[in-house]
Amino acid sequence: MFPHRLAVILFVLLSLSGNAQRSITSQFQSSCVSPPPPPAFVAQDSGVAETGSRSVGYKIPFDTIRFNHVLGTQAFDVVVCFDGVINSSQIANADRYVDSLVKTLESIAQYNPRFKYFNVYRVAKISNEQGAAWGFAGDTNVDNRYGSRFNKYGLPRLILPEKYDTLFADIEQFVPQYDLALNLCYDKKYGGSGWNLYDGRKVASFTLDEQTGWHLGDEVACHEMQHIMPFAGHGFLGDEYEDTLACPIYDTIPISYLISPNFTGDTFLDRKWEHCMGLPGIGFYPNAGICPNHYRPADNCIMHQVFGFPAFCPVCRENSTAWLDSMINPVYNVSPLPLSFSGGYTFKVSVDTPFANTFLYQWLLDDTLVATSVDSLTLNFSQVSNSVNHTLKFVCTDVDGHIIDTTLRRPWITSWNLLTKDTAVGVSVISQSEIFSVTPNPAKTEVSIQSSSLIKSVTITDMLGRCVFRNDTVNNPLLRTDVSTLTKGVYIVTAVTKSGKGFTRKLVVSF
Ligand SMILES: [Zn+2]
Known part of the structure; x- marks a missing residue:
């Protein structure tokens, strides 16, 4: 493949x-x-399970x-x-x-x-x-x-x-x-x-x-x-x-x-770890990098040597x-979109936090910060304009102090498209049959794949039929996925709902 x-x-x-x-x-x-043959293998273990193994x-x-x-x-x-x-x-x-x-x-x-x-x-x-x-x-x-x-x-x-x-x-x-x-x-x-x-x-x-x-x-x-x-x-x-x-x-x-990021042939003035200078043990060590004339940030590190497990x-x-x-996404059990945008609705996320919790939660309505440090937010749609659509985002960021260069943080973003304007008409249609959408489209960073019923699986293929994304365990009416790494072009999104009904939509990924 x-x-x-x-x-x-x-x-x-x-x-x-x-x-x-x-x-x-x-x-x-x-x-x-003259390479010698490998030494004979001498089994030192009996193969019998150790106690507790x-x-x-x-x-x-x-x-x-x-x-x-x-x-x-x-x-x-x-x-x-x-x-x-x-x-x-x-x-x-x-x-x-x-x-x-x-x-x-x-x-x-x-x-x-x-x-x-x-x-x-x-x-x-x-x-x-x-x-x-x-x-x-x-x-x-x-x-x-x-x-x-x-x-x-x-x-x-x-x-x-x-x-x-x-x-x-x-x-x-x-x-x-x-x-x-x-x-x-x-x-x-x-x-x-x-x-x-x-x-x-x-x-x-x-x-x-x-x-x-x-x-x-x-x-x-x-x-x-x-x-x-x-x-x-x-x-x-x-x-x-x-x-x-x-x-x-x-x-x-x-x-x-x-x-x-941890070795360089650059000059002293162009060292990559400038933002870490001043931390204990961090410096600019010449003639000790990968090869002569390269430099490293620390006197010792497991990337320098493994003996003694520094x-x-x-x-x-x-x-x-x-x-x-x-590599991970700690956000799970995300509230689906409400089926109508009237009255109040509580959006909730669950986050599997690290044992030493360094996660910061932020809620943004149309990119304006409306709440922090909470895992749920209630919106009253009577107080939200229905002359335009809105976007609600939950942004979870690892603010671990060891990530010193904050541009290296990769926040996990959950977003809901609140189609208060577009769904002002046709609400009855929504309630009568399964709807399915892929938004935004064209997409640059992330798409939301939504259905009015539970989605079982989602597949994204390119125009040559090659699978670029697959999730067989969605079990949610909404799936968000990052498309920023996909090549610009046209893709086919296929989703199967719990009722066994299949939907396809064309997705355009643009820069
Ligand atoms: Zn290192």
Whole structure:
């Protein structure tokens, strides 16, 4: 379903620091000339479930590890796939590893209050052979499911899944609405990658990593997943370390992809994190960025090194917080439009707030602020002009103080079109048959898809019949969806109501 492109990618890697980095580097540098075979895998786990582990109850091939039953798929959908597992015992081992990763994610400062927004799923399909291959074709080969392979581009710790069509087909079979793809390769060598395909697909890879004697897979996963945050227009978090092996690879990345907020080759006067200067630990560190002559914002950060699991620096934290906001919608159970605009009507929303609530609520009538801090608003239509139509908006904004650049905030906006003028005539028609509308049309940012009865599903397709949006669990007379990322053009909106009646409308998306 995706265009098949062979073009590469922005990928980014990870680094250990200090002694750890030196030992890993020296261990592998000689191998760049003549790659050794991967070390023999020694199973250290019996495969028997540990006390308290869920391993006994794991479902194969698909398991839901945690799920937000309030928000459903409006939450953040993370899918972990296993590559190079060859039996159920290995799946049980890898599953325990995923449990550990979930705990680690919860412990990250900016994710902890928002951890309720994480839906985590696991896909475990069996490979023909165990672990990952080494190097390019002609080196060793391993018949694993996703083609995971170390030593890509001569960088030993860089592990990439080469059969990404298989990987994403497996994910979409179970979680078509996925937001983040993780590839856990059943190999005990240290390695990882955050891999961004030009077609928009992206996957972070990591390994069990026990060869080094450290249990670093979680740290690597946390580091790598930050690389594949496609934060709207603001770039991917980059590495903050200097690595002469990696530099030639970075040199091949189109400059348009080098827009990471946390490293720069710019001059001192053009540093990207100016708004964070003055915060503890934030500065402008020369000769320590991705490559020589690049700069980074902090002396330490998990994007700098994973050993010891340092916290995210404020620049990275700001971006990952704002990025998570852009991946979820905490607003649910929105009041439908009233069927007539007379008398009083109470509009109400429900919001799944973070544990440390940093959300600000605002209600705007025709873009004028009329209420704050409340989740419902009563309008008396006799006091609202019926000579024009109106728009009521509920704006929920995450004002987390760690999002220092307020332009990075992505408020969740719920809006109602109050057609007090247009429905002054024809009210009886509204009550007699199902009505269906898509407004505004043309649309630039968001459309409201409304029916006088419950909508079951909504699909938006382009003129070539390709699906660009689908929601099979609307269960509401009103669905709002963002169309700002769609290419300008004409689309077909199809909705099916609870009564089984289908509607289609043409939708024009304009700039
Ligand atoms: Zn950082």
